Amino acid sequence: MRLLALETSTDTLSVALGSGAPGSPVWQHTGPGGAQASATLLPLVQTLLTQAGWTLHSLDAVVFGRGPGSFTGLRTACAVAQGLAYGAQSPSQPGGLPVLAVDTLLALAQAACHTLEQASDPVPGVIVALLDARMDELYVAPYAHTAQGLSPLAPPRLCAPQDLGAYLAPCLPANAGLAEGRCLLAGNVFAAYAERLAHVPGQRLQALPSASALLQLAPGLLARGSAVAARDALPLYVRDKVAQTTAERDALRLSAADALPAVTTP
Numbered sequence: 001m002r003l004l005a006l007e008t009s010t011d012t013l014s015v016a017l018g019s020g021a022p023g024s025p026v027w028q029h030t031g032p033g034g035a036q037a038s039a040t041l042l043p044l045v046q047t048l049l050t051q052a053g054w055t056l057h058s059l060d061a062v063v064f065g066r067g068p069g070s071f072t073g074l075r076t077a078c079a080v081a082q083g084l085a086y087g088a089q090s091p092s093q094p095g096g097l098p099v100l101a102v103d104t105l106l107a108l109a110q111a112a113c114h115t116l117e118q119a120s121d122p123v124p125g126v127i128v129a130l131l132d133a134r135m136d137e138l139y140v141a142p143y144a145h146t147a148q149g150l151s152p153l154a155p156p157r158l159c160a161p162q163d164l165g166a167y168l169a170p171c172l173p174a175n176a177g178l179a180e181g182r183c184l185l186a187g188n189v190f191a192a193y194a195e196r197l198a199h200v201p202g203q204r205l206q207a208l209p210s211a212s213a214l215l216q217l218a219p220g221l222l223a224r225g226s227a228v229a230a231r232d233a234l235p236l237y238v239r240d241k242v243a244q245t246t247a248e249r250d251a252l253r254l255s256a257a258d259a260l261p262a263v264t265t266p
Contacts, residue, residue: 001060001222004045004084005214008037008077009069009104010131010188015044016211017052020219027052028212038076045084057088059097061227063214066101067236068139068156069131074235085230098227102217103236105129105141105156107209110217112186113145115207123184124203126153126172130187131209133158138189139238140164142171149220156238161189161196168200 005016013033018026027048031040049055064081067074078101085097109127116123123145131139138161142153154171172183186207190197221227 001219002054002058003061003063003215003218004049004059005063005211005218006041006045006077006081007065007104007107007209007211007214008033008041008073009065009067010073010208011070012208013037013040013044014211015041015048016215017048017054018212018215020215020217022216025052026212026215030210033073034070035072037073041076041080045080056084057090059088061098061100061218061222062230063100063102063211063218064233065104065107065209065211065214066234067104068133068238069104069209071235071237074237078233078235082230082233085233096230098222099230099233100218100221100227101233101236102214102221103141103152103156104209105131105139106143106150106152106217107213108187108207109141109143109145109150111210111213112184112205112207113150114213114216115205116184124182126183128168128183128185128202130164130185130189132187132189132192133239136160137239138164138187138193140167142168144173150217156236158239161193162199164197165200 001019003020007014011034014030016026016028018024029044062081062085064077081099085099089096108129112127113123125145126142127145128142133139137158139156140159141156143150144153159167184203186205188208190204
């Protein structure tokens with residue numbers, strides 16, 4: 001297969017071309033993302049297509065990290081994936097290319113597994129993917145690692161750093177406790193929330209979701225029929241809001257003022 005993968009859910013942007021098969025060639029780029037992603041993503045895609053000697057119409061699918069993550073980054077990846085898929089319309093593919101939207105935390109867990117495998121280190125039975133959601137919260141999802149690949153133990157959700165241990169305890173298999181060394185915490189949260197995560201045992205690995213990890217996951221997901229038409233591809237936000245309206249802020253201030261004890265003067 002010929003696959004294009006886009007990952008812009010964090011401040012790091014990555015793009016990759018390949019088949020997703022182990023050991024097959026991969027053309028990839030990793031660099032600054034954030035606000036720059038919308039301006040640089042399309043030129044990077046064209047550069048990699050040229051390097052690979054492929055054309056947009058020769059692709060079999062477009063893969064993107066759907067979230068959770070940066071709202072702007074998720075919308076950018078989804079919109080570009082849809083635009084490229086539509087741009088490859090032909091008489092044989094009137095709807096354009098199939099689009100595969102992959103959970104960002106699954107891609108992060110896959111990237112962590114690949115890092116350990118490349119270092120010939122054992123991969124624990126559970127990978128807990130953690131992304132900084134800002135606003136003093138984490139995106140978290142635990143995955144079981146088996147010979148068949150990664151399998152979700154719970155859906156992605158928001159969690160306060162200090163509540164991570166209590167949340168994970170009932171999610172993990174009985175033989176994969178955090179303290180037993182059979183569970184890996186992987187992500188980009190360990191520096192920002194060091195004090196509030198100090199109570200959580202377990203091996204830690206700095207990791208980010210990547211386009212190459214999306215490529216590695218894509219063949220299995222495509223075989224299971226997870227691809228959709230371009231028009232049906234959507235981001236996964238998890239958090240519904242990133243800011244309060246003026247009215248909501250005013251209401252909170254009034255509520256806080258009402259809760260203050262009354263002050264009387266003699």
